[in-house]
Amino acid sequence: MHAGTSNFLKAFPIKFAILIATFISLLLVGCSDEAPGAKVPAFKAPDSKAAAKSGAPGGKGPGGPGGRGNKTFAVEGYIAEFHKPSGSFQTMATLEALNRVELSAAANGRLVNLYAKDGASVQKGSLLAKIDDSELKAQLKQAESSLHLAQQKMERTKGLVEKNAATTTDMEAAEASLKSAEASVELIKAQIAKTEVRAPFSGKLGFVNVSVGAWVTTGTSIATLSEVTKLKAKFALPQRYATTLKVGNPITLIDEERAIQKVGKVTALDATISESSRTRQIMVTVDNSKGELIAGGYAKVSVELQSGRTQTIPVPAEALTLDKDGAYIFVVQDGKASMRRVETGLRTPIAVDVISGLNEGDTVITSGLISIRQGSSVRIREIRNNTDYEVD
Numbered sequence: 001m002h003a004g005t006s007n008f009l010k011a012f013p014i015k016f017a018i019l020i021a022t023f024i025s026l027l028l029v030g031c032s033d034e035a036p037g038a039k040v041p042a043f044k045a046p047d048s049k050a051a052a053k054s055g056a057p058g059g060k061g062p063g064g065p066g067g068r069g070n071k072t073f074a075v076e077g078y079i080a081e082f083h084k085p086s087g088s089f090q091t092m093a094t095l096e097a098l099n100r101v102e103l104s105a106a107a108n109g110r111l112v113n114l115y116a117k118d119g120a121s122v123q124k125g126s127l128l129a130k131i132d133d134s135e136l137k138a139q140l141k142q143a144e145s146s147l148h149l150a151q152q153k154m155e156r157t158k159g160l161v162e163k164n165a166a167t168t169t170d171m172e173a174a175e176a177s178l179k180s181a182e183a184s185v186e187l188i189k190a191q192i193a194k195t196e197v198r199a200p201f202s203g204k205l206g207f208v209n210v211s212v213g214a215w216v217t218t219g220t221s222i223a224t225l226s227e228v229t230k231l232k233a234k235f236a237l238p239q240r241y242a243t244t245l246k247v248g249n250p251i252t253l254i255d256e257e258r259a260i261q262k263v264g265k266v267t268a269l270d271a272t273i274s275e276s277s278r279t280r281q282i283m284v285t286v287d288n289s290k291g292e293l294i295a296g297g298y299a300k301v302s303v304e305l306q307s308g309r310t311q312t313i314p315v316p317a318e319a320l321t322l323d324k325d326g327a328y329i330f331v332v333q334d335g336k337a338s339m340r341r342v343e344t345g346l347r348t349p350i351a352v353d354v355i356s357g358l359n360e361g362d363t364v365i366t367s368g369l370i371s372i373r374q375g376s377s378v379r380i381r382e383i384r385n386n387t388d389y390e391v392d
Helices: 002-031 048-054 134-162 168-193
Strands: 072-079 088-104 109-114 127-131 196-198 203-205 221-238 250-255 260-269 279-287 298-304 313-316 321-323 326-333 336-347 351-356 363-365 377-383
Touching (some): 127 221, 134 168, 221 298, 250 279, 336 377
Antiparallel strands (some): 088 298, 109 127, 127 196, 250 260, 260 279, 321 326, 326 336
């Protein structure tokens, strides 16, 4: 009895394992849709036509490479509108005297006469200051005396040569002495002229900086003379307007603080555009015979720009793409992205003027351009405000 029981216990684990395996096999067969003993069909790779129809990778169906043809991109759009050029451009200009000079002494000496008065109007050539020239006048008398002797010697030598009593060398020496004496006189006269300070043009004096009796040296300031019956105004015109003005064009200048408005004319345009500011300097001359404007002040400048400007369509700068063939943008057409080649004009950091290639009313795509290709399906999720992109 004990030996039989022992043998049963040893064989029990093997029998139990066989029973569990049989139960699991029956359970799997019962859950299968296929009838017991049915054959499983072998895997068959889809042919190229099936792959194309399904848009699988590698197919050449509507999706193109990568099978993304059925994907619709949500993008931002911008409605193209013509930008009407601004009627005028306004900026500030500095008013300057038509001519202005710092009158200064051209010689060393004591100031013996001062005719200049603070703020006085003077005529061209008026004597304004006189430096002591007594020493120079004495030198001039001496030089003139030497000149008179040289002239007499020249006349005597000339007569002797005619009588063959003097040689050609004597004649040449007399001529040299005469020329030297004349030069001495001219030099001293020039030095005397430097002791006078005269007005180089008609104008108005500023404050006088010296007094009678003062010792002045070359370069000592006497006063400032300005021609203010006409003023010139200088202002900077942005590069995009650089060719809209010509010499002779009328320009309106306004002193807003004193409600004064004057019309001047363009008299000069700088030959180049500044590389730092990308502006062109313009000079305007305005009549100021009544003294209404003051040199050194400022005025608002109004520049009429209506003529000569092309009507354009401004678009956001990020909508524009460049390649080896030029610039292009994408527009929405029948729910698809359509590429347009465009010609561009003026540009700012945020906007570009499109001259041709774009029609008013077109919806320009402004986002998602990295993923979009010709013919891509697109959906407008937002329309941008067009007033933010005018190129002024």
